[in-house]
Amino acid sequence: MASIRVVAELPNLAVIRRFVEETATALKADRDAIDDMIQAVDESATNIIVHGYRDQPGHIEIEVIQEGNVLVVRLRDQAPLFDPTRAPPSDVTLPLERRPFGELGIHLTRRFTDSVTYRITSEGGNELTLRKKVKGEGNK
Amino acid sequence: MEIMVSHQQGRVPVTVFRIKGDLNAETYEQFQAQVQQAFQTGTRCLLLDLAEVPYVSSYGIRAISQAFAWLRDTGQGESDTAVSKGLRDGSFKSPHLKLLNPSRQVLQVLTMAGIDMFLEIHSNLQEAIGSF
Numbered sequence: 001m002a003s004i005r006v007v008a009e010l011p012n013l014a015v016i017r018r019f020v021e022e023t024a025t026a027l028k029a030d031r032d033a034i035d036d037m038i039q040a041v042d043e044s045a046t047n048i049i050v051h052g053y054r055d056q057p058g059h060i061e062i063e064v065i066q067e068g069n070v071l072v073v074r075l076r077d078q079a080p081l082f083d084p085t086r087a088p089p090s091d092v093t094l095p096l097e098r099r100p101f102g103e104l105g106i107h108l109t110r111r112f113t114d115s116v117t118y119r120i121t122s123e124g125g126n127e128l129t130l131r132k133k134v135k136g137e138g139n140k
Numbered sequence: 141m142e143i144m145v146s147h148q149q150g151r152v153p154v155t156v157f158r159i160k161g162d163l164n165a166e167t168y169e170q171f172q173a174q175v176q177q178a179f180q181t182g183t184r185c186l187l188l189d190l191a192e193v194p195y196v197s198s199y200g201i202r203a204i205s206q207a208f209a210w211l212r213d214t215g216q217g218e219s220d221t222a223v224s225k226g227l228r229d230g231s232f233k234s235p236h237l238k239l240l241n242p243s244r245q246v247l248q249v250l251t252m253a254g255i256d257m258f259l260e261i262h263s264n265l266q267e268a269i270g271s272f
Contacts, residue, residue, distance in 0.1 A: 010166040017195070035245045042197055046165045096205035096253060104198035104253065111252045 002026075003063040008049045008077065016045050016062055020073060023064040029071045029134040036112040037132045041073050043105035043112075044084070044128055051102045052079030052126070070114075071132045078125040083118045084109070141167040143174050148187075150269040155183040156240075160192040163200030171200070175207045184236060185272045186211060189265070191241035201253045204237075208259065211236035233260050240268050 002023045006012040017038050024034045041062065048060055061076040084106045096104065110116055115131040141161030148154045155178050163171060178186065186207065190196075196204075212234065238260045242250060250256050262268035 010164075013164065013166065014162070035248075038195075039197075039245075039249060042164070042195070046197060046199065050165060095209065096202055096255065099202070101199075101202070104202060108198050108249065108252055 001063060001065040003061060005059050005061045008045075008053045008058040008060045008079075010046075010049055012060075013042055013045055013049075016060070017042055019062060020064055024071055027064070027066045027071065029066070033071055033132050033134040037071055037073055037130065040109045040112040040116075040130050040132075041075065043109045044075050044130065047084065047102050047105050048075065048077045048079055048126075052077055052082060054079075066134070069134055071134050073130045075128045075130075076121060076125055078123070081120060081124075081126060083126075084128065085116055085118045141170060143171065145174070145178065148269045150272055152185055152272050153183075154185045154187055154269045154272050156187045156189055156265075156269070158189040158192070162195040162197075163193055163203065164195060164197035165199040168199040168203040171203050172206060175203075175210065179210055184211065186237050187240055187262075187265075187268050187272075188237070189240045190243070190246055193246060194243065196242075196246045196249050198253070201249065201255060204239075204255060204259075208234055208237045232258055234258055235272065238262060238268055238271065240265060 004019050006015055020038050020041050021034055024037060045060055058078055063074040065072050087103065087106050091099065109130065113130045113132050117129045119127050121127045141159065141163065144158040144160070146156045146158070148156055157174065159171070161167065175186070188204065239250070240262050242261065247261070250261070260271065262271065
């Protein structure tokens, strides 16, 4: 398991993406799974920064592990509680530029992963878990 | 992110945005401002060269879609009804905004978001300019 904790600000999205890529690569996940997970993590982290903390100071913790043939990334934050898994499906009849900010991010997170789960941590924060199957055998 | 702007001549004048860097929540406003500026100075056909864009997020997708909407609202021959029908049945492709050389991953994001349904995607600069 590897984890980082970063200040929740947009310039750190690149740091988060790099961390996920390096860790997942070291775990021998396949390229497709890594790229998909990077996209999903970035979308989720963006929503935490923009909609969760809303310019208030805060941190995001990112944890990457492999459970069997599944790449797992957990995002934890202390922003106001919000469960993105309960967001309604995207209104595909709306033009993209009129979709609410954040909604398309949730949509892409769902499309690029195999599962998205949410829970409230014992510290009263948000924890989002993204899972993506990897090809072949991965290291634990 | 940097945007290098050039003006090319095909059958019609085409503005080319050669974008270097990520198109995401941090940079989408800069992109939109550049599109608006181009539009205000007369651009009606815009080609986005995405060859050096390693990453596009939903914010970038939204910004590209906004550019499509701005360029569309020029009153140049496309009725709302015809465009809406074309968007619904997948037969409409924007004559004003086109994309060039997205990477495999960026193309996948464009596809997941449905943007490929109404924007042409080209792999050759001259062909792209000539297609307007």
